[in-house]
Amino acid sequence: MKFIHTSDWHIGRQLHNQSLLEDQRHVLAQIVELAVTHDVDAVIIAGDIYDRSVPPANAVALLDEVVNRLVNELKIPVIMIAGNHDGHERLGFASRQMRESGLHIIGPLNNTLVPIEIVGKSGNAMFYGLPYADPATVRHVFDSEVNTHEQAMVQLLEQVSEHDSQGLPKVVISHCFLDGGSESESERPLSIGGADKISSTVFTPFSYAALGHLHGPQYKGEEHVRYSGSILKYSFSEQHQNKSVTLVELTPEGVASIELLPLSAMRDVRIIEGELDALLEAGKTDLQREDYLMVRLLDKKAILDPMGKLRAVYPNVLHLERTGLMANNSQLAIGRDHIKKGELDMFTDFFSQVSGEPMSEEQQAVMVNAIDELHRVERTS
Known part of the structure; x- marks a missing residue:
């Protein structure tokens, strides 16, 4: 079983008000050619397909063009999950009708896991798409008492562990923030105060974890728990990153061989x-x-x-x-650090300056909940 792991396409993204659509078209064409060259059995997109929940029409047209080339013309199955930038319901529209064609879209979180078996030329594998979901969403969907991103992920992975794959390798696709991962300035925080961090150990039991969210190619804990990284440099903080997609080959026993396939941008x-x-x-x-x-x-x-x-x-x-x-x-350094501060840090500074005293733990908890709720509304609006 051989597949390409990619993520964080962010179609429709702008860099300092400069449209990157043609740059994205250029690099997505390379991904299609790499899929052909390496004769892969599937292409995985681990979230943040679009850059915002309501993508512009030209971004939708570009995704349609790429998916049509892969699925309809080349007969290569595609599995994509919704990331924190995507509108889950919009991305998942008509996904059940598209499934038979080889296009598997996992948009909104569902309480019933739908494994995807991909038939490969040298063996099959079972894929489990877990769209981005914050603890509040997991609590609602599963009627459970989870409070952190790690607890929410453990809840979702229980279904994967319990599913009988008939001995086939298990590949988990997820969009999350692993503790200790290397960040860039272009990633939107999933939460604040470190509550979004997840231990890499929750993914180690599986044959491969195809992760999205962090823009630099990297792995944490075990080599098979891996971020492919974004397809382009989406901030100047990424200037030294080498962009790539990840070629994964699984043995029938579930042992992963990994190779990074470099991508070349129109403009650095x-x-x-x-x-x-x-x-x-x-x-x-x-x-x-x-x-x-x-x-x-x-x-x-x-x-x-x-x-x-x-x-x-x-x-x-x-x-x-x-x-x-x-x-x-x-x-100058202080000014740059101030720009990088998150909402909670900036409000904490403001509160201290106005009131003359630091925020209490109870006040910080109220602000964390309020800011998280604002981010959640933004994602679903």
Whole structure:
């Protein structure tokens, strides 16, 4: 059994207001070709198919184009689950009708597990799609008393453990945040205060865990508990990541062989730094000058229209920082750290400044619940 594990397509995403749709079309075509080249039995998408719950029409059209190529033309089954960015009900529309064609979409969480058996050229395997679900959703669907993301995941995995796969390898597909995973700035938090973290050990009993949410390719605990990472760099914090999809080959006994297949973007995402004149001169011979760039100018003097001057040489400068004007670099670092703070940290700072005293544990618990509820409403709206 051989399959490609991918995730976090985020179709429709923008980077600093720059549409990435054509960049996504370019890299998704590579995934289709890799599926053909390696003669895979299935393609897995572990959540965040779209970038938001109500995707734009051109994003829906691109997904339709890719799925049609894989399922209808190449006869390669596709399994996709809803991530925290996706609208579960919208993504799952007509999924029961599509199942027979080889397109398996797991949208809203259901209290009945529907295993998917994929027939491979050298063996079969059983796949279990678990869409992203916060503890409140799991409590509602299963009428259970779970309070953390880990408790919710354990509840879902009980069904997988109890299912009789007739000796076939078990592959779990999930969208979650493993404790100790390496984050990027482009990932939307699943919760706040660390309550979204899940131990990797809950997935180790299975033959392979195809995970989504974290954008850097990585594994935690055991090598078969793995994130494929996003298909493109979706923030400048990812500039040093090497994007790929994961080729997995399972023996009939469920032992996984893993290979990372690199993806090549139309334009790289990177940060360049220096004084304006030096950057403009270097840009004349920079073969990658059409990359998506963040520029950090070290000039300490005022400059008239620096963005215009830069874009005359680097057409895709998306963000400009005047770091040279910051007399105190420590203040710049503090400013960047402040931007990275989550809602709870920012409100905690605000509360302390206004009231003159820190928030109590009870007050923090109220805010955690309120912010989690706002995120949940945002995902379902």
